[in-house]
Every structure is written in C-alpha cells, then in structure tokens.
Amino acid sequence: MEKLIITGPTPLKGEVKISGAKNAAVAILPATLLIDGICTIDNLPNISDVKISCNILESLGAKITRNNENSITIDTTNISSTFAPLDMTSKFRASYYLIGSLLSRCKHAQVGMPGGCKLGARPIDQHIKGFEALGATVDISSGKITASADDLIGTSIYMDIVSVGATINVMLASVLAKGTTIIENAAKEPHIVDVANFLNTMGADIRGAGTDVIKINGVEKLPGNSTYSVVPDQIEAGTFMLACVASRGDLLIKKCISKHLEPVTAKIVEMGANVEDIDGENIHVWCDARPTNVNIKTLPYPGFPTDLQPQMGVVLSTANGTSIINESIWESRFQYTAELNKMGAKITAQGKSAFFEGVEKLSAAPVYATDLRAGAALIIAGIIAEGQTEVYNLEHIDRGYENIEEKFRKLGAKIERVEE
Ligand code: UD1
Numbered sequence: 289m290e291k292l293i294i295t296g297p298t299p300l301k302g303e304v305k306i307s308g309a310k311n312a313a314v315a316i317l318p319a320t321l322l323i324d325g326i327c328t329i330d331n332l333p334n335i336s337d338v339k340i341s342c343n344i345l346e347s348l349g350a351k352i353t354r355n356n357e358n359s360i361t362i363d364t365t366n367i368s369s370t371f372a373p374l375d376m377t378s379k380f381r382a383s384y385y386l387i388g389s390l391l392s393r394c395k396h397a398q399v400g401m402p403g404g405c406k407l408g409a410r411p412i413d414q415h416i417k418g419f420e421a422l423g424a425t426v427d428i429s430s431g432k433i434t435a436s437a438d439d440l441i442g443t444s445i446y447m448d449i450v451s452v453g454a455t456i457n458v459m460l461a462s463v464l465a466k467g468t469t470i471i472e473n474a475a476k477e478p479h480i481v482d483v484a485n486f487l488n489t490m491g492a493d494i495r496g497a498g499t500d501v502i503k504i505n506g507v508e509k510l511p512g513n514s515t516y517s518v519v520p521d522q523i524e525a526g527t528f529m530l531a532c533v534a535s536r537g538d539l540l541i542k543k544c545i546s547k548h549l550e551p552v553t554a555k556i557v558e559m560g561a562n563v564e565d566i567d568g569e570n571i572h573v574w575c576d577a578r579p580t581n582v583n584i585k586t587l588p589y590p591g592f593p594t595d596l597q598p599q600m601g602v603v604l605s606t607a608n609g610t611s612i613i614n615e616s617i618w619e620s621r622f623q624y625t626a627e628l629n630k631m632g633a634k635i636t637a638q639g640k641s642a643f644f645e646g647v648e649k650l651s652a653a654p655v656y657a658t659d660l661r662a663g664a665a666l667i668i669a670g671i672i673a674e675g676q677t678e679v680y681n682l683e684h685i686d687r688g689y690e691n692i693e694e695k696f697r698k699l700g701a702k703i704e705r706v707e708e
Contacts, residue, residue: 292679292693294670295702296652300537302699306525306544307333307690308358308518312479314382315456316486316518317341320350320362321389322463323490325512328361332518333690336683337380344376344386364512367394374400374431380687381405384412384453387435388460391424396436401428405659405684408619414451418458421445422465442467442506450475450588455502456483462504463492471502477589478548482519489514522548523595523661524689529553529573530599531668531696533561534606538574539699546571551592555600558582559607581609581646586617598624598665604644605633606672611644624662627655631673649674657681660688667692671701 308331318341320327332338334357342352342360349368353361370390377383381404390397404410412433416426422445424437442465447454455475460483462469474480476498484497490512493505525544532539533556546553546565553563553571559579564572581604586594594617604611605628615621622637629635630653634645652675657663663685670677679685682705685692693703 289680289708290682290705291708292667292670292682293704293706294667294677294679296671296673296675296677297649298535298671298700298702300532300535300539300671300696300699300701303540303542304528304695304699305542306520307331309333309479309482309521309523310335310337310688311382311452311477311523312482312518313338314341314380315385315479315483316516317345318382318385318389319460319483319487320345320364321348321367321386321393322460322487323364323510323512325365326361326363327490327512328355328359328515330359330515330517332358332360333521334358335686335688335690337382337687340376340379341382344372344383347376348372370394370396371398372400377401378403381410381453384415385457385460387415387419387433388457391419391435391437392440392461392464395438395440398432398434401431401433407621407659412453414447414449414454415457418445418454418471419461422461422469424461440465442469442504444470444472447471447473452477452480455480459484459494459502459504462506463487463494463510464508465506467506469504469506471504472500474500474502475588476500478519478522478545486516489516520544523593525549525571526552526593526596527599527664529556529563529571530596530603531671532573533559533575533579534603534668535672536575537699539572541571541573543569544571545569551590552596555582555584555592559603579603579607581607581611583612585614594618594621595661597621598661599668601625601635601642601644602628602665602668602672605635605647606650607644607646609646611646613642613644615640623658624665627658627662627666628669630655631669631677651675652677654678654680657684660684664689664692667696667703670703671696
C-alpha cells in the first residue's frame with residue numbers, strides 16, 4: 289500500500305501548470321465511439337480514470353496509439369463489441385457515458401454498473417429518461433445496464449434535475465439519432481461545452497452547450513480525422529488556488545481558464561486573499577493574512593462547485609471565525625471533515641451542512657482519503673499542518689490528479705510517496 293508523507297507547514301510558492309480536465313476527458317474518450325474513423329486527443333490528463341477508459345475502448349475494438357504522455361490517437365472505425373464488463377466499469381463513474389455512445393453508434397449497449405466516488409446515492413434516472421425518450425429500451429439487472437433501440441429519434445427532453453452526467457449522456461445518444469433533440473434544463477459545466485466542442489470538431493451538429501437548452505441535430509456519421517485538445521481542469525486549478533490560500537502562499541496558476549474559476553475567485557476575494565486574472569489563462573493568487581470566514585453553498589455551474597467543497601473546507605478550518613458550508617449536490621460529501629478533525633480542526637457536520645469553527649493551525653495525523661476530492665483536501669491539510677501527516681487511500685487521488693505530489697513538491701511542499 290502506498291501513502292503520502294507530508295511535512296508541514298509550508299507556504300506554497302511558484303508556478304503550476306494545469307492539466308487537461310478529468311471530467312471532460314472521461315466523457316470525450318467514450319465519445320470517440322461515435323466516430324467512424326480516427327481522431328487525436330491532446331492535453332489528456334495522465335490519470336488512472338483515463339487509463340481505464342482507454343482499456344475499455346480497446347476491449348470494444350478501438351485501436352489506440354499513444355503519442356506521448358498526454359496525447360493519443362484513436363481509431364474507432366471498427367467497433368467489435370457493445371459490452372463493457374463490471375470489473376472495468378465499476379472503477380469509475382464516467383463509465384456510464386459508454387451507454388449513450390454505444391447506443392448512438394451501435395443501437396445497443398451493455399455496461400456494468402458505474403462505480404466512482406461514494407458521495408451518497410448517485411441515481412441515473414435522468415439518463416434513462418433521456419434514452420427512453422429517444423426510443424431506447426433500458427433494463428437494469430444483474431449489475432448491468434442494457435440499452436437497445438431499433439432507431440433513435442430526436443425529441444424534446446426536459447431534465448427534472450440539473451445533471452452533468454445525464455446532460456452529456458443524452459447528448460451522446462442524440463448525436464447520430466434521426467432528427468433534432470432538445471435537452472432542456474441542461475447542466476452548463478465547462479466540460480459539457482468541451483464535449484460538445486469535441487463532437488462538433490469531429491462532425492456533430494450541437495448548439496447551445498453551456499446554456500440550459502442544448503439542441504442536437506442528428507448527423508449520419510462523424511468522420512473524425514481531426515485533433516482536439518481537452519479543456520484545462522478547473523477543479524485542479526481551483527484546488528491549487530485554495531491550497532495557496534490555505535498555506536498563505538503565492539502562486540501563478542498557468543494554463544487555466546479564469547472565467548471557469550469565477551465562483552471560487554469570488555470566495556477567495558471575500559476571504560481577504562488576492563486573485564489577479566492576468567490574461568484569462570494565467571491567474572496569480574496570494575494570501576498574506578489569515579483568511580476570514582465565509583459561507584459556501586455548492587450549486588451546479590456557475591455556482592460554487594461541489595468538487596471544490598472539501599478543499600475549501602480545509603481553508604475554512606483555519607479561517608478567522610465560523611463558516612458554514614451547505615452541500616446541495618451530494619449527501620455524503622462531508623466524510624473528510626472527520627479526518628480534518630483528527631488534525632485538530634473543529635468541524636461539525638450535520639446532514640447537508642457543516643460548521644467550521646476556525647482554529648489557528650492544524651497538526652499532523654494519519655488520515656484516509658474517502659474519495660477523490662477529499663484526498664486533495666487532505667494533501668492541502670498536510671501541507672499546512674505542523675508535523676508529519678500521512679495520507680492513505682491514494683488510489684482515489686490518482687484517479688483524478690496528474691502528478692499531484694510532483695506538482696506540490698515544485699511549489700515547495702515536502703511530500704513523498706512511499707510504499708508501506
Ligand atoms: C459529475 C462529476 C462530479 C461532480 C458532479 C456535480 C463527472 C465524471 N463527475 O458527476 O465530479 O461532483 O458532476 O458537479 O463529470 N441526479 C439524479 N438523477 C440522475 C443524475 C443525477 O437525481 O439521473 C442527481 C445526483 O444525485 C446529484 C445531482 O443530480 O445530486 C447532480 O449529479 P450529476 O450532475 O449527474 O453528477 P455526475 O454527473 O454523476
């Protein structure tokens with residue numbers, strides 16, 4: 289078993305380059321199944337969710353050439369299987385995008401139940417509602433989701449809940465459907481726009497991604513033969529911004545999109561720290577004094593992202609005064625607070641809310657990542673805590689952050705990965 293040993297406290301200083309977005313990459317890879325040809329994807333993050341996505345695509349008949357650590361060329365001319373087994377799909381949430389893609393391309397998909405972070409109930413009723421509206425039959429039994437259709441016919445679909453996954457999945461299923469599909473009450477996250485941009489680059493006809501109405505005019509095929517670069521990861525960028533504030537550091541965050549970071553920038557400024565948007569793609573963050581308390585409510589984009597809630601929780605655990613976080617997306621996203629309390633934080637989590645009574649400092653302890661973003665939060669906690677923190681369950685962190693300890697080490701953090 290591997291663990292991270294972090295010796296703190298260290299104010300983070302220097303420059304960090306942001307990788308491609310995990311949540312975009314894990315949707316774009318299954319989306320390649322819609323292409324009757326070849327495409328190249330650049331700026332792919334080198335993370336385990338991407339590796340497993342590539343393994344699944346290969347098992348379905350795709351041919352993948354690895355150009356370098358962050359670029360692959362995929363030939364999806366021949367798809368020989370529409371079955372993705374549970375041992376692969378259960379490793380991550382985004383495996384459910386195989387359903388929309390395979391259904392659209394092959395009119396059939398059999399996919400093991402998706403896994404992913406344990407954040408509470410993660411229903412997929414809105415995905416199914418969308419597939420059925422397009423004319424598919426969906427069956428869930430024996431740990432598998434089976435979807436099939438004679439024909440997929442475009443229609444109007446109103447999402448009962450703003451869901452990132454359902455919006456992307458229904459968009460994928462509609463790309464090769466007959467006629468026009470309209471998704472109303474769609475999610476607006478940057479990676480939804482990125483998946484639509486990728487598909488349009490490959491030959492799809494999708495309008496309105498990034499607004500709450502997306503219109504997909506079905507096309508006969510996607511010829512591909514193009515190169516696409518994955519959007520920068522706003523959650524990774526936000527993680528470094530919050531790590532900077534938590535550690536009272538000074539960072540230049542390079543190759544991100546400042547517009548995507550407005551909800552976190554606004555809160556950092558409200559806490560009394562500084563954010564300078566240099567040119568829309570590089571952000572300077574610095575913090576000279578103890579941040580003041582703020583209240584946070586997580587919301588779909590452009591609200592404060594739930595995927596930055598645990599990292600913000602670390603900042604608030606040592607802020608001046610008491611802060612409240614209201615988590616409105618996931619019911620079990622405060623598991624990290626028990627770990628932070630082992631480090632001297634004073635957090636009371638009750639249902640959807642957590643109360644952070646700011647303490648002067650955290651102190652080292654052995655802690656366990658309960659999910660991906662909780663893992664990132666514990667690394668930040670280790671960097672600001674006094675003493676030697678050990679972080680366990682690194683497999684969660686490796687799913688979504690490329691070279692995380694190397695990136696933090698370059699910023700001055702004393703962090704080592706060791707085998708127990
Ligand atoms: C995606 C992200 C995840 C992020 C989340 C919210 C990926 C791979 N994962 O997850 O990192 O935390 O968005 O920004 O991109 N819901 C339903 N029925 C459905 C679908 C969702 O009730 O059919 C509910 C969920 O329980 C949750 C809310 O809608 O409360 C949002 O979920 P959703 O946006 O679908 O999250 P994911 O796409 O799974």
